[in-house]
Amino acid sequence: MPTIYVAGTDITGDYSNIPPHLKEIAAKCGLIIGEDRRNLGRFVAGADVRSAEQMFLNEHSLKREKEFLVEVSAEYENVLLISDAGTPCVADPGYDFINMAWNAGYQVVSIPGPSSITAALSVSGYFSESFYFMGFPPKENDQRKKFFDRVYNCRDTVVLLERPYVLHQLLDEVSFIDKKMSLSMNLGMPDEVTYRGTAAEILASVPEGVKAPFVLVISKKRFKED
Structure with a gap:
């Protein structure tokens, strides 16, 4: 079963100074999921992981598309989920994808920023728009x-x-x-x-x-x- 890493990124969306630990995690992920092509491309360039498969999850993603992401994730040992800025799944469309991943038996691990609160929310899989x-x-x-x-x-x-x-x-x-x-x-x-x-x-x-x-x-x- 894959491990889904849920990573907080700079709240300004600046990917020029990605922390070394996050770069190490990204380097071992065969699939990286982000919100849109442009920002995910900037993250991939900043982390120097251009060989990773890229897929997208945002507010326009339908339930069946999230289910497909869960199915595709099973093909990889490690998967990284990021948002354009800040922590995924907190006031962000990713929480139900994480819930599906848990229900599929995947391991979900946080790569937190300075807040244990948002880190715990991000891996809970529960509603966190508020x-x-x-x-x-x-x-x-x-x-x-x-x-x-x-x-x-x-x-x-x-x-x-x-x-x-x-x-x-x-x-x-x-x-x-x-x-x-x-x-x-x-x-x-x-x-x-x-x-x-x-x-x-x-x-x-x-x-x-x-x-x-x-x-x-x-x-x-x-x-x-x-």
Whole structure:
């Protein structure tokens, strides 16, 4: 199965100074997906990866075209997804492609810029045209319960942060929320991992005793709306 790398680029669209790490990733990708031919061509030139196959994903892409991209990606060991500027899948047409990739069993890995929030959103595969960053839950029990009630009632995609050593507690506390979730740990590191599913499914997958920085993304859709 391929690995889909989701890379943030300069928000100005300047590809003349692509970070070395991103160049290294691009060099091993046989397929690079961007929004339009001109900007993707500039990225490919800046990263010096002209031999890579190029395909396009933008606001005009139909569902069947995104499904085709998922099928084509299976032919490559590594695939790179970028946007014209900034992070793909955040206020960007790529999020449902990433969701399809997850559902196809592909590995999805972030190449983050300075923000773990947008990195986690970009690999979640959930709607992110708008999202609500709720930050850290309060420590006090009564305030904490009210906080999670607000998360439950929120009609946007929600992003949460929490201290690494209370990860299992957090997943248990949000298990009543009938929405899919995405937990990304160690973003941008060699051992980056993302778990997707219900809170209970993720809790069962995360090893006991693990302590790593993480971001939790909660889909806006309840199960009955999927």
